[in-house]
Amino acid sequence: MPDFTVTLAWDEAKQGRLAAEANPPLPVATPPVFGGPSGVWSAEDLFVGSVAGCLMSTFLYFAERLDVPLAAYTSRATGRMEKTRDGLRFTSMDVTIEATAADEAARRRAADLRFKEKLEAYCPVSTALACPVRITLNLYAGTGPAAE
């Protein structure tokens, strides 16, 4: 199984650059709420985004493997940060997915095959979190909201 390696170099103030193999360099900075610049991905943003992205990859994997043709897929993920007696902590992550299957038969198939439970069980990133990850999966057929 693969390792995933990323390097980071600090540039100035509260900003640096992430690098990984052939990927384009990715600026990363302290979020604006903690004094960093706006318009730059923060580690916190990337953390939440990695959960969203891994759930998409996991969904696409099962869609291909279980023959559920997809017309559209969007999601919205929110990580909640709270001040605890131990310091700032992510205390929960909520991800709402709008997935539109190609037709009603495919939609029903995704529901019957328990795609939501598959995501909860097999997404490598969200299963690596210590805080609860709550997934809401809304499945549509053909021309659901996610297809617009």
Place this chain on the structure above:
Amino acid sequence: MPDFTVTLAWDEAKQGRLAAEANPPLPVATPPVFGGPSGVWSAEDLFVGSVAGCLMSTFLYFAERLDVPLAAYTSRATGRMEKTRDGLRFTSMDVTIEATAADEAARRRAADLRFKEKLEAYCPVSTALACPVRITLNLYAGTGPAAE
């Protein structure tokens, strides 16, 4: 305390785009090892990068607050993924940091103030992981390796 919200839209094949407020859109895809394209950040890369980035922000926070002027900072983070009976899992994360303080007095100050322990205790992303995060912090003064 802030929430961090990211949206994701699937584009085609195994690739989509992450968005968050004023940040530039960030393509994300299944990693090459699982059939995705090369040269695109994967969720797994971003996950590992978010740990590296948050440790940097945490370091910079304490450096500013505790008066440790910094000359250079780089890090290398590796997330290990393993096949378990429950599926693919991140089983550990290793982060090696090379931090160069402006001078020997600042270097000693960072060591005496236990910066490594502060990172372990207060980085919101790495404390949100269920797997062990092992941090190695190498501190240099003035012209250490990280300053090259």
